[in-house]
Amino acid sequence: MNNWEYAESIESEKIVNIEKKYGHFIEGEFVSPNSKKYLDTISPSTEEVLSSISIGDEKDVDFAVNAAKEGVKQWSKTSPSERSKYLFKLARLIQERSREFAVLESLDGGKPIKESRDFDLPQVAQNFFYYAGWADKIDLAWGSGISKPYGVVGQIIPWNFPLLMLSWKVAPALATGNTVVLKPAETTPLTALLFAELCDEIGLPKGVFNLVTGDGTTGSHLVNHKDIKKIAFTGSTSVGKYIQKSLSGRDVGLTLELGGKAANIVYNDAALDEAVDGVVNGIFFNQGHVCCAGSRLLVQEDIHDVFIDKLEKRMQTLRVGNPLDKNTDIGAINSKDQLDKINELVNEGVNDGGELFQIECELPKNGFWFKPSLFTGVQANYKIATEEIFGPVLTTLTFRTPDEAVEIANNTEYGLSAGIWTEKGSKILWTADRLDAGVVWANTFNKFDPASPFGGYKESGFGREGGRHGLLSYLKASS
Amino acid sequence: MTEVKKTYKHYVDGKFVRSESGKVYAIDLKNEKYEIPLTSKKDLRDAVTSSKAGFAKWNSLTMYNKSQILYRLSEMIEGNKESYIILLQDHGLSKSEAKNDIENSINTIIWYAGLVDKWEQLTGNLNPVAGEYFNISHQEPIGVTFTLNSNSISLDDLVKSFLPALTVGCSVINFSEKNAVIALKLSEDINNSDFPAGSLNIIAGKFENIVEDVGGHVEIKHAVIYDDISKESKTIIGEKGSESVKRISFQPPTSGLSSILPFIETKTVWHPKGK
Numbered sequence A: 001m002n003n004w005e006y007a008e009s010i011e012s013e014k015i016v017n018i019e020k021k022y023g024h025f026i027e028g029e030f031v032s033p034n035s036k037k038y039l040d041t042i043s044p045s046t047e048e049v050l051s052s053i054s055i056g057d058e059k060d061v062d063f064a065v066n067a068a069k070e071g072v073k074q075w076s077k078t079s080p081s082e083r084s085k086y087l088f089k090l091a092r093l094i095q096e097r098s099r100e101f102a103v104l105e106s107l108d109g110g111k112p113i114k115e116s117r118d119f120d121l122p123q124v125a126q127n128f129f130y131y132a133g134w135a136d137k138i139d140l141a142w143g144s145g146i147s148k149p150y151g152v153v154g155q156i157i158p159w160n161f162p163l164l165m166l167s168w169k170v171a172p173a174l175a176t177g178n179t180v181v182l183k184p185a186e187t188t189p190l191t192a193l194l195f196a197e198l199c200d201e202i203g204l205p206k207g208v209f210n211l212v213t214g215d216g217t218t219g220s221h222l223v224n225h226k227d228i229k230k231i232a233f234t235g236s237t238s239v240g241k242y243i244q245k246s247l248s249g250r251d252v253g254l255t256l257e258l259g260g261k262a263a264n265i266v267y268n269d270a271a272l273d274e275a276v277d278g279v280v281n282g283i284f285f286n287q288g289h290v291c292c293a294g295s296r297l298l299v300q301e302d303i304h305d306v307f308i309d310k311l312e313k314r315m316q317t318l319r320v321g322n323p324l325d326k327n328t329d330i331g332a333i334n335s336k337d338q339l340d341k342i343n344e345l346v347n348e349g350v351n352d353g354g355e356l357f358q359i360e361c362e363l364p365k366n367g368f369w370f371k372p373s374l375f376t377g378v379q380a381n382y383k384i385a386t387e388e389i390f391g392p393v394l395t396t397l398t399f400r401t402p403d404e405a406v407e408i409a410n411n412t413e414y415g416l417s418a419g420i421w422t423e424k425g426s427k428i429l430w431t432a433d434r435l436d437a438g439v440v441w442a443n444t445f446n447k448f449d450p451a452s453p454f455g456g457y458k459e460s461g462f463g464r465e466g467g468r469h470g471l472l473s474y475l476k477a478s479s
Numbered sequence B: 001m002t003e004v005k006k007t008y009k010h011y012v013d014g015k016f017v018r019s020e021s022g023k024v025y026a027i028d029l030k031n032e033k034y035e036i037p038l039t040s041k042k043d044l045r046d047a048v049t050s051s052k053a054g055f056a057k058w059n060s061l062t063m064y065n066k067s068q069i070l071y072r073l074s075e076m077i078e079g080n081k082e083s084y085i086i087l088l089q090d091h092g093l094s095k096s097e098a099k100n101d102i103e104n105s106i107n108t109i110i111w112y113a114g115l116v117d118k119w120e121q122l123t124g125n126l127n128p129v130a131g132e133y134f135n136i137s138h139q140e141p142i143g144v145t146f147t148l149n150s151n152s153i154s155l156d157d158l159v160k161s162f163l164p165a166l167t168v169g170c171s172v173i174n175f176s177e178k179n180a181v182i183a184l185k186l187s188e189d190i191n192n193s194d195f196p197a198g199s200l201n202i203i204a205g206k207f208e209n210i211v212e213d214v215g216g217h218v219e220i221k222h223a224v225i226y227d228d229i230s231k232e233s234k235t236i237i238g239e240k241g242s243e244s245v246k247r248i249s250f251q252p253p254t255s256g257l258s259s260i261l262p263f264i265e266t267k268t269v270w271h272p273k274g275k
Helices: A058-077 A080-096 A098-109 A113-134 A138-142 A162-175 A190-201 A216-224 A237-246 A272-288 A301-316 A336-352 A402-410 A425-434 A467-474 B041-060 B063-079 B081-090 B095-115 B119-123 B155-160 B163-167 B180-191 B207-216 B231-242
Strands: A024-026 A029-031 A038-042 A049-054 A146-149 A152-156 A179-183 A209-211 A230-234 A253-257 A263-266 A296-300 A355-358 A373-376 A393-399 A417-421 A439-442 A475-477 B010-012 B015-017 B024-028 B033-037 B133-141 B145-148 B172-176 B200-204 B222-225 B247-250 B264-272
Touching (some): A049 A190, A058 A152, A058 A179, A058 A209, A080 A098, A080 A162, A080 A190, A098 A113, A098 A190, A138 A146, A138 A467, A152 A162, A162 A179, A162 A190, A162 A467, A216 A237, A237 B231, A263 A402, A272 A301, A272 A393, A272 A417, A301 A373, A301 A393, A336 A393, A393 A402, A402 A425, A425 B264, A467 A475, B033 B180, B041 B172, B041 B200, B041 B207, B063 B081, B063 B163, B081 B180, B095 B155, B095 B163, B155 B163, B172 B180, B180 B200, B207 B231
Parallel strands (some): A152 A179, A152 A230, A179 A209, A263 A417, A373 A393, A417 A439, B145 B222, B172 B200
Antiparallel strands (some): A024 A209, A146 A475, A355 A373, B010 B015, B010 B200, B133 B264
8 A cells, every 4th residue: 555645734823822821720810820830831743842831739729629619609609591601602612712722732732633623622612512501400310319519629631632521521510510620631731721711701700610730749639628529530540549549538529530441342244444444543543542442452363364454554544743734643642751651561562472563654753653553463461452551552352252252352450431343233232231331332433422421330430421421420419 | 945046147149157257246135135147358258259140140130020029028028027026126116116117118129129120211311412323321230239238227228228239230248237137137038039149148247347358359349338437447448449449339328219320330332323
């Protein structure tokens, strides 16, 4: 397969206006950090410094939580239909400024503009629209016994879908009458800061949405704050366990959306070309920085060779490079740390005896990059078959029977998502029933919708985000 | 003629057993004094092994079948009502209080028996996603569940500490301390109600002896505490449980739809629509 030449089509950066330095957003305004400490946020595709953000210390977090406590008074006085209208306004404003958000997301996080423009931002706006409409219908969702907000909610979100994860957390929390202190990831804070400006612009009551930027220590202060009533966290399983441990013995609500090592099961009666596309999307979407990525390809033994052959050809068509180029399929790896981790695991896979295929392509000189990669000849106990790599690396395992496919798929502590490819309906339903996974994609993969609950079984966490079930994460049962 | 006094044993895997340790603890009632097997760490592990197999069996029964088994339990209690009333009176309840409590427990069991084949119609739904996809969220039981019951002198409170979990298909290890005689008496009626072995295990002892293991045992998927326990115990369960991201619930609701919500996982399945 030859590589087609493409003319570059670069999205202009001019649309975004990035400040040199950002404070926290507390009680409706940007404030300088008590810590007086800052950290640089860079573009992972160029390593250029984009801005400096504040590192929140204990006092900063305390200011924000106190503002959110005051915010609860305001927000509970605001009628449900008024709360609804604030969220609708936010949705509209996000739509209006979505190009700006998309460029900023790709600059700060490294994801292809094709994805930030056509996936992240439309989903973000839709998510605010969706939960806006719930705000004045909470009693209808789960009955009047489950309709009380927690109060002040601390939310900690990851760097893979920065603004989308903000919307998954903030929209249902506000719709149910909670107020928020949000801590975005240290490598991707810029879209959250722009979102804070929108909250100011629509006149959201002060203290309802508060933003404290920083690193892991900031998140830890938030988790340990005495007035937090609930923590919602998306990120790694190890940090999730640390948070659960920290909250032990305290009456604080908790939902966790953690890691995954999803099986993407391809039966021999699947539509192979569609399955190939689905498998590619399953692992290479967003550079594989996806907790529900289909990172374990489980292919039925008798079609292994023909499937891998098709897969490698399809992978070779992926274009890696400048995230702002509209042709780009695979952007930059989010950070140097993440790139090191991917390299380490892939090297270990090779040393263990896995056979590595990487596409032929040139990588830019600056920035953090990793070639789309496929492992075959892998034993089930290799680290690349068990650990979350969180990068564009697919590991192949084989199976002979449906029972064996299910057994391998479930042989992991994780349980976030899974994929099934077969043209036989009864086999889809049989398999879906037996997979320990919160989301099962049959003859598709990596589909998301605000109306569709998302979240894991087992060590992939607990609680759901999205849909009617997502409301439960922010409501307390009153008996 | 000497009166024959009953020896109460644990109910594990469909059998009446003593503690492997041979240890007992005393429960002193108004008229009778009982020596109850004291759960050891090994006993808990055995109960978990049984509960794991019991989960597979219980969960594989149709909802209709599970519903009938729960209803059968209410029939068994109804038939033995008098003996429960005497036992509760021996625990200090008046005759009318005891009678009320037994009748409430029967009503509670019947309420859940009737919910078994309906709850998923209340908790699951199609999701109206923006696209040509069939998308459905339905629920599955979390699995092996440990419940510390409220330790109150009430058969009704006792059944409320395992019915929500059983209703959705979880298997249950129900643990008692002060109220163990009531729970172990109930296990005789459980045994006569066609529950698959291991689906509902009834054990007793000092909770403080096993609190770490309840948190730490990775095969206990959900630890549910209906009793009001100390902050220290809560911390131990939370810290140990966090090692496996265990589901942990403290004093969840005991009536209505909200009583079953802690026991289910939501699974969402997508499929494209096309020609």
